[in-house]
Amino acid sequence: xxxxxxxxxxxxxxxxxxxxxxxxxxxxxxxxxxxxxxxxxxxxxxxxxxxxxxxxxxxxxxxxxxxxxxxxxxxxxxxxxxxxxxxxxxxxxxxxxxxxxxxxxxxxxxxxxxxxxxxxxxxxxxxxxxxxxxxxxxxxxxxxxxxxxxxxxxxxxxxxxxxxxxxxxxxxxxxxxxxxxxxxxxxxxxxxxxxxxxxxxxxxxxxxxxxxxxxxxxxxxxxxxxxxxxxxxxxxxxxxxxxxxxxxxxxxxxxxxxxxxxxxxxxxxxxxxxxxxxxxxxxxxxxxxxxxxxxxxxxxxxxxxxxxxxxxxxxxxxxxxxxxxxxxxxxxxxxxxxxxxxxxxxxxxxxxxxxxxxxxxxxxxxxxxxxxxxxxxxxxxxxxxxxxxxxxxxxxxxxxxxxxxxxxxxxxxxxxxxxxxxxxxxxxxxxxxxxxxxxxxxxxxxxxxxxxxxxxxxxxxxxxxxxxxxxxxxxxxxxxxxxxxxxxxxxxxxxxxxxxxxxxxxxxxxxxxxxxxxxxxxxxxxxxxxxxxxxxxxxxxxxxxxxxxxxxxxxxxxxxxxxxxxxxxxxxxxxxxxxxxxxxxxxxxxxxxxxxxxxxxxxxxxxxxxxxxxxxxxxxxxxxxxxxxxxxxxxxxxxxxxxxxxxxxxxxxxxxxxxxxxxxxxxxxxxxxxxxxxxxxxxxxxxxxxxxxxxxxxxxxxxxxxxxxxxxxxxxxxxxxxxxxxxxxxxxxxxxxxxxxxxxxxxxxxxxxxxxxxxxxxxxxxxxxxxxxxxxxxxxxxxxxx
Numbered sequence: 001x002x003x004x005x006x007x008x009x010x011x012x013x014x015x016x017x018x019x020x021x022x023x024x025x026x027x028x029x030x031x032x033x034x035x036x037x038x039x040x041x042x043x044x045x046x047x048x049x050x051x052x053x054x055x056x057x058x059x060x061x062x063x064x065x066x067x068x069x070x071x072x073x074x075x076x077x078x079x080x081x082x083x084x085x086x087x088x089x090x091x092x093x094x095x096x097x098x099x100x101x102x103x104x105x106x107x108x109x110x111x112x113x114x115x116x117x118x119x120x121x122x123x124x125x126x127x128x129x130x131x132x133x134x135x136x137x138x139x140x141x142x143x144x145x146x147x148x149x150x151x152x153x154x155x156x157x158x159x160x161x162x163x164x165x166x167x168x169x170x171x172x173x174x175x176x177x178x179x180x181x182x183x184x185x186x187x188x189x190x191x192x193x194x195x196x197x198x199x200x201x202x203x204x205x206x207x208x209x210x211x212x213x214x215x216x217x218x219x220x221x222x223x224x225x226x227x228x229x230x231x232x233x234x235x236x237x238x239x240x241x242x243x244x245x246x247x248x249x250x251x252x253x254x255x256x257x258x259x260x261x262x263x264x265x266x267x268x269x270x271x272x273x274x275x276x277x278x279x280x281x282x283x284x285x286x287x288x289x290x291x292x293x294x295x296x297x298x299x300x301x302x303x304x305x306x307x308x309x310x311x312x313x314x315x316x317x318x319x320x321x322x323x324x325x326x327x328x329x330x331x332x333x334x335x336x337x338x339x340x341x342x343x344x345x346x347x348x349x350x351x352x353x354x355x356x357x358x359x360x361x362x363x364x365x366x367x368x369x370x371x372x373x374x375x376x377x378x379x380x381x382x383x384x385x386x387x388x389x390x391x392x393x394x395x396x397x398x399x400x401x402x403x404x405x406x407x408x409x410x411x412x413x414x415x416x417x418x419x420x421x422x423x424x425x426x427x428x429x430x431x432x433x434x435x436x437x438x439x440x441x442x443x444x445x446x447x448x449x450x451x452x453x454x455x456x457x458x459x460x461x462x463x464x465x466x467x468x469x470x471x472x473x474x475x476x477x478x479x480x481x482x483x484x485x486x487x488x489x490x491x492x493x494x495x496x497x498x499x500x501x502x503x504x505x506x507x508x509x510x511x512x513x514x515x516x517x518x519x520x521x522x523x524x525x526x527x528x529x530x531x532x533x534x535x536x537x538x539x540x541x542x543x544x545x546x547x548x549x550x551x552x553x554x555x556x557x558x559x560x561x562x563x564x565x566x567x568x569x570x571x572x573x574x575x576x577x578x579x580x581x582x583x584x585x586x587x588x589x590x591x592x593x594x595x596x597x598x599x600x601x602x603x604x605x606x607x608x609x610x611x612x613x614x615x616x617x618x619x620x621x622x623x624x625x626x627x628x629x630x631x632x633x634x635x636x637x638x639x640x641x642x643x644x645x646x647x648x649x650x651x652x653x654x655x656x657x658x659x660x661x662x663x664x665x666x667x668x669x670x671x672x673x674x675x676x677x678x679x680x681x682x683x684x685x686x687x688x689x690x691x692x693x694x695x696x697x698x699x700x701x702x703x704x705x706x707x708x709x710x711x712x713x714x715x716x717x718x719x720x721x722x723x724x725x726x727x728x729x730x731x732x733x734x735x736x737x738x739x740x741x742x743x744x745x746x747x748x749x750x751x752x753x754x755x756x757x758x759x760x761x762x763x764x765x766x767x768x769x770x771x772x773x774x775x776x777x778x779x780x781x782x783x784x785x786x
Contacts, residue, residue, distance in 0.1 A: 031506030044490035048246035051482040109206040124199035143207040147199040243486040250484035258476035275352035287453035539753035540567040564606040586719035590707035594727035595757035597625035600702035608663035615696040624669035639670020644679040651691040722749035
């Protein structure tokens with residue numbers, strides 16, 4: 001079976017859409033009105049931006065590796081650190097501090113002409129809570145206030161849902177500004193603003209209290225943080241319904257981030273300072289005990305005059321004692337540090353840095369240990385102890401601590417050996433002072449202990465001062481490149497985009513629906529639908545007219561009359577080889593109600609108007625309609641079925657002449673028989689056509705629908721031309737492909753042609769009419785001048 005693949009005609013598709021222009025225009029207008037309404041009631045969104053640079057003094061002193069330079073650029077050594085800092089900036093702890101510092105969980109609204117107007121720093125009133133009895137950070141409430149006077153206001157039930165509701169004053173409770181209001185969630189008081197923001201009597205104000213945790217989640221997600229690869233510059237962006245609030249939030253975010261970083265740095269100094277303070281207390285007590293012992297010994301033994309002798313005896317031993325004091329001090333410092341490392345229940349894992357042991361490797365290990373602890377603590381703020389990074393850092397911290405303990409133990413053993421050797425040498429020298437009184441030796445021992453304790457005490461005082469100075473020298477981690485700023489122009493919704501989207505939506509919805517309906521529509525509407533689908537010659541098309549205008553007239557300028565003239569000319573062209581012969585034209589269709597009888601009657605009339613004799617045979621003996629179309633009220637007693645059933649009836653006995661057309665003759669169907677197919681198989685059908693072969697120029701036969709019965713196929717060989725009528729907007733394309741196309745390919749219907757009936761102008765039709773020239777009978781309009 002051969003059938004053409006339907007093609008898309010852009011012009012036809014455009015004409016289809018234009019035929020629904022009123023509906024499309026209506027949809028566009030409705031869409032634009034919806035866009036306008038959205039702009040009127042939408043909450044506008046503003047954007048604020050800020051730029052900071054993350055300082056990294058240690059990283060800036062290091063050169064990046066060759067691999068880092070190849071992968072990320074020359075200044076990419078701190079890429080991982082930047083990621084860590086971004087996570088800190090996004091932390092919930094910082095967001096919570098900002099919300100509480102700026103009171104962002106309390107919003108003020110006033111009724112406007114179109115929608116509620118939100119106040120930020122220009123609110124006519126301010127609500128303050130008593131911290132001792134308030135859980136305001138955890139609740140969500142809405143309060144409605146009506147200003148009664150400059151000193152009083154009405155507080156309404158919280159169940160009210162809108163500022164626009166009419167409220168009776170009796171429903172509210174009157175309070176003075178500044179008076180405490182007790183509620184289940186805590187006490188508060190309301191104070192008025194002054195100046196140009198002072199509350200006006202009669203103003204309705206809504207106070208919305210939002211749970212802090214809800215805002216923390218919102219702001220943590222809404223802050224956009226961006227950075228370029230290999231750069232330590234971070235861009236901050238926040239979108240908010242109030243531009244100034246977005247600016248304040250970003251400024252406070254930078255401030256809170258710097259405070260958080262300073263807190264981490266100060267923790268190391270605090271641990272060191274606490275360590276030195278604890279040691280100072282112990283050393284001070286020990287020094288006090290040594291001084292008291294020396295004082296008692298001098299009083300009891302009268303040793304005040306031994307100074308000169310002691311100087312002479314110890315002049316040679318002075319350098320040795322200095323070494324003993326220094327070594328003993330170092331041993332005690334090592335012991336102090338070991339106690340600190342092994343101490344349990346400490347508030348921080350930080351170790352005191354730079355306590356003066358004098359070993360560079362030990363100082364480096366303590367610094368590395370404190371850096372790892374600080375990094376782990378910062379990650380734990382936004383993560384858990386099960387984080388692989390935290391576990392790795394803990395392993396590194398434990399390893400460093402073990403190495404540090406072994407190093408301190410080795411140093412202590414070495415120092416103790418050195419001290420023992422010095423003491424032995426000192427004993428040897430003191431043995432040479434056999435002449436010195438025993439009391440003087442005792443005094444010297446005490447004096448030596450006194451010097452050691454005093455030296456250690458002064459050293460610790462010096463280190464405590466250094467820690468205090470270092471604490472004051474710390475600088476914020478984030479350098480502000482650009483403070484938070486906003487253009488104060490809304491970024492959303494944008495009127496141009498909203499109206500454009502409304503226009504597109506208003507066009508696409510109806511066009512899409514029309515296109516979808518047209519795509520799913522399987523009916524025939526115009527010539528292109530038929531020609532593109534079937535490979536059958538196209539005879540012409542007949543426009544749809546009113547039911548009152550069933551038949552064309554002899555003098556007729558209507559599109560229908562002109563269409564039948566064109567069909568008549570096309571028939572003559574197809575049968576041009578039968579100039580002197582009778583032309584037999586059979587008319588059929590796929591199903592009933594497609595216009596066979598209408599086409600047969602009008603075609604026969606059109607041919608007869610050219611003064612050609614025409615015999616119109618009503619061969620659809622099941623459902624005859626020809627006489628009704630011709631307006632013949634007197635039904636003949638005999639017809640085609642009677643002739644076929646009764647051999648005594650002659651052909652001329654069933655012919656009826658049209659009362660108003662001398663060239664048109666009709667053979668009615670006659671009595672409707674019970675066996676129409678058997679009658680049409682009778683040889684009398686052929687005899688009938690042979691009888692009238694020389695009497696008429698044309699024979700037009702209205703046959704049955706081939707898609708319903710086989711009557712037409714029984715007599716098809718008698719036709720010179722078959723007109724297959726297709727009703728526009730009536731028959732399914734698939735039926736035509738399955739019925740009409742096989743009939744043409746199998747040549748079951750001689751000279752089969754297609755006639756499209758009932759075309760509507762516009763709406764998938766051609767959109768143009770028939771006819772040429774002026775109709776002399778047409779009445780001119782009053783406004784026509786020619």
